[in-house]
Amino acid sequence: MNKGDEEESSKYPFVSILSMSGGDGHKMSVYLTSSSPLSEHKAYLNQFQTDFMTFLRISSEEMVSSGHMVLTLIGRKTLDDPLHRDCCHWLTLLSDSLCDLVFEALVSASKVSSFKVPFYDPNGEEYTEDEGSFMVNDLETHIFDLGLSNEEYGLQIR
Secondary structure, three states, rough: HHHHHEEEHOOOHHHHHHHHOOOOOOOOOOOOOOOOHHHHHHHHHHHHHHHHHHHHHHHHOOOOOOOOOOOOOOOOOOOOOOOOOOOHHHHHHOOOOHHHHHHHOOOOOHHHHHOOOOOOOOOHHHHOOOOOOOOOOOOOOOOOOOOOOOHHHHHHHH
8 A cells, every 4th residue: 555545545534434335336346246337247248258258269179079078167047137146255255355454444445446356157048159169068057055145144244
């Protein structure tokens, strides 16, 4: 942290706290949330698709003819609400921890608000065969239930 960041956070300690909880509610989040703008979701989806297609293309070059590949990926079960978080409680913990560092003036709010975890959890329907080097024979989804909703989870760890 540089001197300017220290001065900024010591002059306006409550501005950082208010920006974490007020406004659009997304300013201090380090990952896609239900309050994220749809344009941000589309950017994450486009990047995921580009990266996944590249991975598949490169992997197909290494496979033997008629070979098979098994992939295990984290995803979400909703398609109609791409910003619904039904996994990834670790991202909430990370975001909360970074906000605590801002509150303690150890990190500037601007650094946290500009940091985004490059993580996208696709729905099964967002995996496409457009790349052409493979076809999906079987797509299985499994739910890992923590037994707690996001709200309940937050109450349990505080």
